[in-house]
Amino acid sequence: MTNGITNPASVPDITLADGCGIPQVGLGVLRIDDEGVQPVVEEALAAGYRHIDGAAGYNNEGGVGRALAAAGYTAGEARASLWVTTKLRDSEQGYDSALKAFDRQLGLLRLDYVDMYMIHWPTPFDWRSGETWKAFVRLRGEGRVKTLGVCNFLPEHLERLHAETGEWPTVNQIELHPTWQQREVVAFCKAHGIAVEAYSPMARGSDLNAGGGTIGRIAAAHGVSPAQAILRWHIENGTVIIPKSVHADRQRENLDLFGFALTPEEHAAIDALDGPTRAGHDPLTFTYA
Template sequence: MNNIKSMVLNDGSTLPSVAFGTVNVKGALGLYDVLNAIESGYRLIDTSTNYHNEGMVGEAVRRTAVPREELIISSKLPGAAHSYDDAIQMIQETLYRIGIDYMDKYLIHWPLPKQDQYVEAWQALVDAQKFGLIKTIGVSNFLPEHLDRIIEKTGVTPATNQIERHPYFNNKALVNENKKRGIVTEAWSPLGREINDVLENDTIISLAQKYDKKPAQVIGRWNIQNDVLFVVKASSPQHQKENLNLFDFELSDEDMKQIDSLDKGEPGRVEGQHPNEYEEYE
């Protein structure tokens, strides 16, 4: 399985350092993509209620020959369910949709500080973990002030924080803040999505040529060497396999700095989704 490095979380559990992302992966074609990904060696499958594909992921779990206990299924709480009771019910509903008895990993999708119920939502995840509904709990798109507030109010630190991170928006300060709190960072949209040209960037391409790798592999390796979990999506089986093949080379410190230097700050966000402003009430 490509010798995928494992990451140890603050709750003692482990995750593979590469996950298969499923945003916009839906229906029969999506099912084919997920089954191919599992066949290629992915074991951590990242979905969300707001991706509208939890049923498809569940179908992949049922159809694959890989035993359920070897798969790590992760989903996310939508903004419409931040109140405590709504959150508990949504977690249960997600389990029913996917058709599994427990979530391996579950995150709050966005903090929604204007709504200001994320502490309540986090308490629901803490309790759902105690109930045995979730193995590992975390958050997504949380800033340091959001993290500190939920830790102070509940005494429980998230295991992971999934954040936007790619060469044009490396989010390095937040990666470091996560590390300070013992939280593993996960990178969403690590290849920048279709709306920017990170895979065609001259620096990335020259590094890919230097290491005889693909641009996506260079970005994956940059994340791995920063102790960041790489959540990546690909449809072709070839690209799926390439995105797992990150462990037979190492970027030099100078090359890591070159990639860091591509950062554009706030303008580099793929869709301008600042966690203090973005509203996700679906």
């Protein structure tokens, strides 16, 4: 660390089943408006982030694209050093609609390709993931997408997708934090070579006080923040994380996770915080239209 700036080389890659390497820590941009997201992404890139996680449903891809252009990350070696994820809007699932949507999204992002394109929600009540995936495979074959992922898929959805397409996604991005660990989903993903990526890795902040001070005590023992203690737990689990912050100092803190390690007892204490309540939406019923 120098002046709060992290060397991108200090953030390890997680190697996916297809050989692509995704930086283990990225920046999430949910709930940041299109105008506000540009300085947030520019600050993150300056702090050392090389992984940006976006989505059509966040309605800010244009702002992300402006940030990438302003910071010089739309082409050349700089672009090659950056991982950009975006997601298909649920209302645009389907073969033709996904292809059309991707063209629009790529234009907004000002890129020639994205590193990962994802189905945002499985929408089992209006299942179109099989046809959508076929469009994704075409985009991958054209070189406009490097790897293909899904979000919020339960094992039954992953199995159905595999039955229809013969493929497993390389990544499943799910709500995952100390009080909602989704162990069955994680175990299924690991058994099938699917990397797990955690959104809401701190339960939107509510897990910072989990366990009656457990997180705080662990953090104090290492001279780090409660957020860093939780994020380090994710790192040690091999999970990809995309903490969101609009504050440059917090962004730097969320990236500074590689100068300490939890003891086995501390890691187990966080494992023991698992609970029955999610902070977000139910994949069986929700759609991010």
